[in-house]
Amino acid sequence: LLSSVISLYMSNDNLIHQNLSFILDIIVNHRLFHEPSNEEPNDELAAVYRKWTVRLNALLQSKNAAARWCGITLVKTTCENSHHLLVANAKTWSAQLLGFVGKTTEPVAIHQECIETLSFLFSYTIDKPELQREVATPNLQRYNQLLLQLGRKQDLLATVLSALTANVKCFPSTARHISDQCLQLCLSCLDGSRDLDDKTLKEANKCLVSLYIAGGKSMMAEQWKDSISRLIGSVHECLNRLFDTIDEETQEAELPKSYPFLPVASDYVDAFPVLIKRIQLVQDCISTFLTTSTSIVVGVPVVHLVDLICRIYNVYEGSLMRDYKDKSEFYTLMMCLPSLHLSTSKLFTSLLYCSGQEMMRYSKLFSRILLRLLSEHKQKRALKASVYKLVALCLEKCGYAFAESIHKPLIASILEDLQIIEKKAAAFATTNNQQKKSHKKRRTDVTNSDALTNKLVSAASTQVQIAALQTLATLLEVYGFALENGQRSAVDGTVLSRLIQMIQPTDMSDEEVILVKAELYQCLISSVTHPIETQASILPHASRLFSAGINDQSHQLQVICKKGLSVCDLIMHSRLPPVQRVLPKTCPTVVITA
CATH class of the missing domain: 1.20.930 (Transcription Elongation Factor S-II; Chain A)
Incomplete structure (x- = not known):
């Protein structure tokens, strides 16, 4: 069957891209590379494998860009389905694919497919020391540098970040020297000054979270905590500019250090959109930190996170404005508050999922904040729904103590919404006094009781x-x-x-x-x-x-x-009667002995 595929659908470089999806379906559905045992393939199968390998190498060397892209895709599928072919050709294919990655003239599709294939090849060698020495170790440093260069292209940014994350997780010692460059690349995605798609932002968050692994085993926990603390400090730094017109309570605790983001414009009209977007992106990154499993035990800065959440929620439409400040800037901030509260709700949700019952000590604080938010966002659909979801999650995590302090006003709010x-x-009939009176009904008048x-x-x-x-x-x-x-x-x-x-x-x-x-x-x-x-x-x-x-x-x-x-x-x-409870005695029995 594999020989038929080669001869019928892969002989013409100019037409193979039209048959690629059909070829992939045949390979996957018929399991053409299935190897039931660890034994070497027989002579007949080995000959077919050689024919397949020769054809793939020819496609990789083709002058037709579409044929090269098909060849890379088929190499990836072959490696995913055949251990024998991967081991036999990994060194050759990795060298060819690295050559494609290093060529800036290649199309984006070829770069993307090469990166995904190389990531699979290198990750496959983790538990195979000999293959790792031959394939991964000699090429990883060059591969990482090429990835950082391709990261300047926005079309490839998501793929590059995903590959860097895989390299950091699988080969932390090799990725240690590029951790600072990876950090700068991730921070540029979270800056808020440019529009990026959701996939790119998710990959940037994952990459930033994984960088603690490159710090070495002895520093991993400290590196993780330092990263999330700096993200919290970055949000506080943005809030310092946003809340400049707000009469905030003085903060006793020292704020964490922040990452060096680019400064924003001095004019609030230009600065506020960038700051709001930056806060939203950094909060999403903090949520990724809180919801991503770690290979070691880490300490979550719960106090700093609760302080951040309270600082944002304590600014609302009824907040007082500081003296001698611009009213226009204050009103502009009020317009930004709904989106700021909505993104903070996501961060709050992640903290509750991460910390769980450890948040019980904040039950009364959370109940006061959430009840105030319910009354403030009475006419705002998305915000009120998000507050309800937060209340439900707090009920699950904090239990009876939280429910006891919130149930009365909560039930009143729920019944009102239901x-x-x-x-x-009412039907209104317009009359025109200037026209002559007529006893005939007009066509526009109500002629039945449907509207009433x-x-x-x-x-x-x-x-x-x-x-x-x-x-x-x-x-x-x-x-x-x-x-x-x-x-x-x-x-x-x-x-x-x-x-x-x-x-x-x-x-x-x-x-x-x-x-x-x-x-x-x-x-x-x-x-x-x-x-x-x-x-x-x-x-x-x-x-x-x-x-x-x-x-x-x-x-x-x-x-x-x-x-x-x-x-x-x-x-x-009838066969499952309720279990009778043992009622306590009305008064204890006291036996007095002389």
């Missing part, structure tokens, strides 16, 4: 309702058993009434109605599985609603209702 408002549509009917409109957007319901489900799981009777009745009644409601809000599409219903059913499951002792259960109502929901048109709702009905059946099953 309300359905009935609006009356009442409309049901949801109080909040679909995004906010979904976030509120997810938070409510988490609250019921964490604190549902401790809610007061009135609060629990209000919550259960709202969920039941929304599910029973026949006429849906007119401002929601069918897809949005399904998404909200799915979260309502999840809240119902949470309520059923976390009952309150002093109140009648909503189990009978839930069972009927889940039974009816199985016949819903939406497959998503059917699956949720089947799960809910199974939970209800399990609770009510």
